[in-house]
Amino acid sequence: MSARGGVGIVGCGAISRQYLATLASLDELELVAVSDLDSARARAVADAHPGVKVLTVPELVAHEAVDVVLNLTIPAAHAEVAHQAIEGGKDVYLEKPLAATTAEARKVLSAASERGVRIGCAPDTVLGTGIQTARRALDDGCVGRPLSATATMMVPGHERWHPDPDFYYVPGGGPLLDMGPYYITSLVTLLGPVASVTGTSSRSRATRVIASGPRKGEAIPVTTDTHVTGVLTHDSGALSTIVMSFDAVATASSHIEVHGDTGSLAVPDPNRFSGEVKLFELGGEAWQTLTPSAGYRDASRGFGLADMMRTPKTEDPRASGPLAYHVLDVMESLLESARTGTSVPVGSTCPRPAAVPLS
Incomplete structure (x- = not known):
């Protein structure tokens, strides 16, 4: 991982605004790329953050500068996006819940363990x-x-x-x-x-x-x-x-x-x-x-992601x-x-x- 953890956001809806404000205040995290089914919504985020790329999900999870995928999609899509990120060898941090059902969530955790990547999840x-x-x-x-x-x-x-x-x-x-x-x-x-x-x-x-x-x-x-x-x-x-x-x-x-x-x-x-x-x-x-x-102190949504990136790779984040x-x-x-x-x-x-x- 680079000195600053490269973050790729999937899902640029309302909750992303809170995460974006936090990412801008944390030295260890750097927004690298964004993706959304509504390309105009993703483009609006990228335009407000110079240097950030608008990518498809497959492109984002394959991007070498992305260390962790921040999954802000709707709950029904949490597991699908998480599996794509895991397959790409990326750590994943999701908005709550972890998945729509425990059956889906078990598969996410199992896949992450097999691939040797970590899963973090709100609420933080x-x-x-x-x-x-x-x-x-x-x-x-x-x-x-x-x-x-x-x-x-x-x-x-x-x-x-x-x-x-x-x-x-x-x-x-x-x-x-x-x-x-x-x-x-x-x-x-x-x-x-x-x-x-x-x-x-x-x-x-x-x-x-x-x-x-x-x-x-x-x-x-x-x-x-x-x-x-x-x-x-x-x-x-x-x-x-x-x-x-x-x-x-x-x-x-x-x-x-x-x-x-x-x-x-x-x-x-x-x-x-x-x-x-x-x-x-x-x-x-x-x-x-x-x-x-x-x-x-003065925490906001995204501190859980920062805590995850500070935690040694051999340990689960809080x-x-x-x-x-x-x-x-x-x-x-x-x-x-x-x-x-x-x-x-x-x-x-x-x-x-x-x-x-x-x-």
Whole structure:
């Protein structure tokens, strides 16, 4: 690999703007090439970044200056693009989820292992000062022995702001698969991998009405559940209760709370890189705000990719493929539990990711 890691982006949609801003601020990464089914969209990115080439996907994965492929395609295309990059001998970093299904994701990880390349995957929000400061507090024993956690995401539905929200309301969508990766990745980072799950789910109505854009007023069908509740049993014995919903208005509770035998921890929004971490100790009189003590300061989307490029080739990065696979497995298992009405063991596991020192 060159002194600066050469990055080739596949998929130049809305999320790419956040990654592009981050790439420009990180010395170890250099944007080399871009590709998109909409060539005009790729050309617009290249025009804004002198020296960047517009290539087809086969050309991009074969380009000698590309060290890692940043896969920002839609979830249904994640596995296909990843396999092309792997075949080209490139490391791959994907937006979440790792693939549309665990079956597809297993094939991606297997192919990468055989080819000797690494897989990284969002979300990397867990590498910021919010989640990492909370992790440091847990590792330092601030709550004693962690016993339980809650993770809550309650919104009225993305049709209120998204002009084309159809994919949120079909199988493969829904609140769990959309937002669950942020919350479950954080829970695994804080409490370790999950052994089994028990879940239930529902949907509040058969249609949704688009509230913005050229399709405003159009009703779209809902064919997947829009409220998912579950209990995750971690290997450690801790129990996490998770609620992901497109059927609520708002919630006043902390996004994540962790409770131990000597204290409780309020953890900030896992969809953000920073935020206040608050501790209430047994016998205390009020919540105290903790000073950031771990994690990447001023992080943004793409720090997981930078962390991956800093990690020795012989090691998995913190935002790793095995972690993303385990999170996807937890979500699939939770939906299977909701469908069958039974507790479901989670077949995979992963190491708890390494902590991030304050930097």
